[in-house]
Amino acid sequence: MTNEAPLIEVKNLKKYFxxxxxxxxxxxxxxxxxxxxxxxxxxxxxxxxxGESGSGKSTIGKSILRLQSITEGEVLFDGKDVHKxxxxxxxxxxxxxxxxxxxxxSSLNPRIRVGDAIxxxxxxxxxxxxxEVASKVKEVLEICGLSxxxxxxxxxxxxxxxxxxxxxxxxxxxxxxxxxxDEPVSALDVSIQAQIINLFSKLQRDRNITFxxxxxxxxxxxxxxxxxxxxxxGTMMELGSREQLYSNPLHPYTKALLSAVPIPDPTxxxxxxxxxxxxxxxxxxxxxxxFHTRCPFATERCKVEVPEFKEVESGxxxxxxxx
Amino acid sequence: MxxxxxxxxxxxxxxxxxxxxxxxxxxxxxxxxxxxxxxFLIFIILFSFIGPFFSPYVNLGVDPTNINQxxxxxxxxxxxxxxxxxxxxxMLAGRISLLVGLGAMVMSVVIGGVLGIISGFYRGIVDQxxxxxxxxxxxxxxxxxxxxxxxxxxxxxxxTEYRIYIVMLMLSIVGWPGLARxxxxxxxxxxxxxxxxxxxxxxxRDTRKLFKHLLPNIIPxxxxxxxxxxxxxILSESTLSFFGLGVVPPDASWGNMITSANSLLDFQKRPWLxxxxxxxxxxxxxxxNLLGDGLRDAIDPNMRRx
Numbered sequence: 001m002t003n004e005a006p007l008i009e010v011k012n013l014k015k016y017f018x019x020x021x022x023x024x025x026x027x028x029x030x031x032x033x034x035x036x037x038x039x040x041x042x043x044x045x046x047x048x049x050x051g052e053s054g055s056g057k058s059t060i061g062k063s064i065l066r067l068q069s070i071t072e073g074e075v076l077f078d079g080k081d082v083h084k085x086x087x088x089x090x091x092x093x094x095x096x097x098x099x100x101x102x103x104x105x106s107s108l109n110p111r112i113r114v115g116d117a118i119x120x121x122x123x124x125x126x127x128x129x130x131x132e133v134a135s136k137v138k139e140v141l142e143i144c145g146l147s148x149x150x151x152x153x154x155x156x157x158x159x160x161x162x163x164x165x166x167x168x169x170x171x172x173x174x175x176x177x178x179x180x181x182d183e184p185v186s187a188l189d190v191s192i193q194a195q196i197i198n199l200f201s202k203l204q205r206d207r208n209i210t211f212x213x214x215x216x217x218x219x220x221x222x223x224x225x226x227x228x229x230x231x232x233x234g235t236m237m238e239l240g241s242r243e244q245l246y247s248n249p250l251h252p253y254t255k256a257l258l259s260a261v262p263i264p265d266p267t268x269x270x271x272x273x274x275x276x277x278x279x280x281x282x283x284x285x286x287x288x289x290x291f292h293t294r295c296p297f298a299t300e301r302c303k304v305e306v307p308e309f310k311e312v313e314s315g316x317x318x319x320x321x322x323x
Numbered sequence: 324m325x326x327x328x329x330x331x332x333x334x335x336x337x338x339x340x341x342x343x344x345x346x347x348x349x350x351x352x353x354x355x356x357x358x359x360x361x362x363f364l365i366f367i368i369l370f371s372f373i374g375p376f377f378s379p380y381v382n383l384g385v386d387p388t389n390i391n392q393x394x395x396x397x398x399x400x401x402x403x404x405x406x407x408x409x410x411x412x413x414m415l416a417g418r419i420s421l422l423v424g425l426g427a428m429v430m431s432v433v434i435g436g437v438l439g440i441i442s443g444f445y446r447g448i449v450d451q452x453x454x455x456x457x458x459x460x461x462x463x464x465x466x467x468x469x470x471x472x473x474x475x476x477x478x479x480x481x482x483t484e485y486r487i488y489i490v491m492l493m494l495s496i497v498g499w500p501g502l503a504r505x506x507x508x509x510x511x512x513x514x515x516x517x518x519x520x521x522x523x524x525x526x527x528r529d530t531r532k533l534f535k536h537l538l539p540n541i542i543p544x545x546x547x548x549x550x551x552x553x554x555x556x557i558l559s560e561s562t563l564s565f566f567g568l569g570v571v572p573p574d575a576s577w578g579n580m581i582t583s584a585n586s587l588l589d590f591q592k593r594p595w596l597x598x599x600x601x602x603x604x605x606x607x608x609x610x611x612n613l614l615g616d617g618l619r620d621a622i623d624p625n626m627r628r629x
Contacts, residue, residue: 067523094526107517111343111539120535121525152339170525 005079006040007178007210008047008064013037013073015059015234029283033059035234036073038309041178041227046204046211048225048242050218050257052279056234057214058102061180064212065099066090077178095125098171102183104163108155115151118170127174140169144199161192168199172207180212185220193220200224218261222246227315230254233282233290236309240316250318252295289321297322347543350621357617360610367607371417380408394595401595403583413599416575420557420604423490423570427556430495432549435502440541442503443510444533454507457500465497469559472496473568483574490569494556502548509541543622551615554608561604577604 015034034056041047049057062068064075066082075082077097085093101107108117118140119133128136138148144165155163164184171179181200185193197220203209204224215221221228222242229239230253238251249255256273263270275294280286286293292302301321309319351357380398386406394401400409438457442450460468472493481489513519514537522532557577563569564578572579577600583589584597 065524067520091526091528094524099521099524101517101521103517107521109518109536109540112535120531121527124525124527124531154343167521170521174525 004043007043007078008041008212009074009076010040010060010064011038011074011076013060013063013075014071015056015063015068016071031283032234032285033282034063034070035285037231037234037236038073039229039236039239041210041212043177043210044208045227046213046225048221048228049212049214049231050216050221050228051231052216054233054279054282055231057216057231058182059234060231061099061182061212061214065097065180067099091125095121095127095174096177098174098176098179100164100167100171100179100181100184103187104160104167105187107167108163110155113152113154114158114166117155118166118173121170121174125174136173137169140173143172143202144169145195159192160188161195164188164192164196165199168196168203172203172209175207176209178210178212180214182214183216184213186216197223218257230257233280233285235290236317236319237291238318238320244313244316250312250316250323251291251320252297252322253291256296289319347621351617354617354620356613357620360613360617363606363610364614367417367603367610368421371414371421374414375411375418378408378411378414380411391593393593400599401593403596404589409580409595409599412575412580413577413603416577416580416600417603417607419487419570419574419576420560420578421607423487423494423560423576424553424557426488426491427494427498427560428549428553430491431498431502431552431556432545434495435499436506436541436545438499439503439506440510440533440537443507443514444529444537450507453503457503460497460500461504465559466562469493469497469563470566470568473563477568483571487570487574490560490563493563494559497559498552498556502545502552505544505548506541509544510537513537513540547615547619547622550618551612554611554615557604557608557611577601 013034014032014036017031017033018029037056037060039047049060051057059068063070064077064082066075066085070083077093080093082090082093108114112120115134115137119137122128122133122136123130134148134151137151141147141150146162146165146169150158150162150166155166158166164187168184184200185196188196200211200213201224204211211224213221213225225242227239227241228245230237230245230251232253238245238249238254245254246258249258252273256275259271259273273296275296277294280290280293286303288304289295289298289302289307292298295302299321305321307319307321309317311317312323386402389398389402389406390404392398392402392406398408398410400413402408403412438453442453473490476486476489476493519532519536522536527536560569560576561578561581564571564576565581567579567582570576570579580600581597581604583593584601589596
């Protein structure tokens with residue numbers, strides 16, 4: 001790891017939903033979508049965030065870009081707390097931090113032609129002259145594997161994969177330093193997924209963009225990410241480099257996840273860890289270690305005591321009593 | 324891939340998808356019922372606005388020698404109790420009824436649209452205030468409210484030529500809350516769509532979010548509900564005028580022409596006095612509704628199936 005300051009630093013991030021009960025202050029159960037999560041993303045790296053649905057991955061992504069308020073904690077971008085900026089400062093920061101949405105169908109306005117959708121932010125932020133917009137749009141369309149031929153069409157005339165390319169083009173035209181990609185391939189079918197993943201690798205190579213890549217697909221994350229965090233019910237369970245995590249998972253949850261990744265070789269036999277039950281209701285999470293209800297190795301201690309998220313080797317953190 | 328930006332200037336003719344409006348027009352033209360509605364509406368408009376130029380009775384007005392004539396070659400729809408030609412009055416009344424309907428619609432769409440957008444977009448306290456006012460207006464029954472407003476206006480002795488504008492205003496006061504709620508809910512649901520979150524992530528200005536992203540998405544809704552509300556406004560105006568509270572004589576409106584049906588003698592013996600304006604209201608409102616339905620189906624083909 002380099003010693004330079006991280007580009008993104010998330011400190012004790014908490015996001016609780018349903019705190020105040022509207023007009024009459026009813027007691028509504030609180031869902032702790034993100035509960036005390038901390039991590040850093042270094043310049044130029046791709047950080048992967050994995051977890052089941054409902055584990056708080058997207059909430060973290062949106063909180064980092066302030067697309068959502070947070071309950072507690074800090075998100076530092078280049079040393080500045082994103083959630084403490086004024087609206088004007090935030091607007092100036094927006095072009096540098098971009099978001100790629102999960103659903104390519106609803107993330108494009110059906111009434112705006114694709115070329116306008118990609119170019120409008122440039123104009124709105126005054127980042128280039130009006131007559132340059134078309135050529136810039138063309139440039140990013142080509143980077144993303146489309147052509148100027150598509151500029152005057154409406155989103156509904158494109159396939160899911162093409163729309164995701166448009167979403168990516170819209171983000172990179174602003175030349176951001178940091179992009180949060182929120183499950184950008186999970187809505188696409190597998191052959192298209194590969195193309196989009198290759199597009200991401202190309203962007204990593206050519207543009208030195210820092211990514212936060214959110215996914216529930218461990219094989220996708222392995223392909224793209226240099227460091228990975230594993231979330232369970234809004235809490236970080238394990239964090240480490242790709243090599244550390246994939247060759248030697250320490251947390252039982254990580255082990256179970258990795259054992260579930262399909263391998264395209266039917267002759268290869270391996271031990272699968274089958275988790276019992278479903279992910280617990282996040283409004284009523286288990287006591288102690290949140291994973292103890294499904295952990296094959298759980299002990300009495302796990303039910304009572306919350307494990308500390310401790311560094312076991314350099315850059316490697318695990319929250320488990322057994323490690 | 325090698326070609327630079329310069330080539331873009333040369334081949335300006337990129338394929339351009341036909342705009343969504345053109346697609347809407349195409350779907351609209353396939354709908355027979357709404358075309359019938361549109362055709363009849365055009366006929367009524369021509370009848371009311373061009374028709375009087377062909378009538379010899381426009382400037383004649385009252386003719387004591389020719390009262391209560393039944394339909395004849397000179398007076399196709401007969402004359403009323405002051406000897407005025409009913410056909411000519413029907414045309415002139417059409418002008419006023421259509422204008423009042425249209426004016427009331429424009430006013431309630433503007434008021435309701437603007438307030439609805441403000442409520443939905445800015446939310447918070449502004450939303451609360453606007454929506455509570457709308458709630459109050461919606462809980463009061465419309466017709467009695469109109470009667471009370473009209474009665475107050477009669478007390479103030481407003482000159483007759485201004486009365487139609489005041490009727491428009493009254494109708495839009497009753498009409499805007501529904502529209503504002505509709506627009507607000509549409510804005511709220513659009514705001515939850517990912518493309519609106521994307522405008523946030525791109526850091527676009529509020530003006531661009533409003534005018535480029537939200538407005539184009541609610542204009543179809545405004546067109547459809549606006550069109551349908553013209554019919555309602557014409558009906559309300561007729562009701563008010565029938566009771567002598569809307570457009571008052573000597574100005575003619577379809578509503579105050581039907582007033583003659585109030586007298587038993589006219590009702591039984593002189594149907595030419597009240598059947599034509601009644602039919603005119605009925606057919607105009609039906610064609611407006613057909614047109615509105617057709618527009619709705621053309622703009623959002625999914626709505627019909629719901």
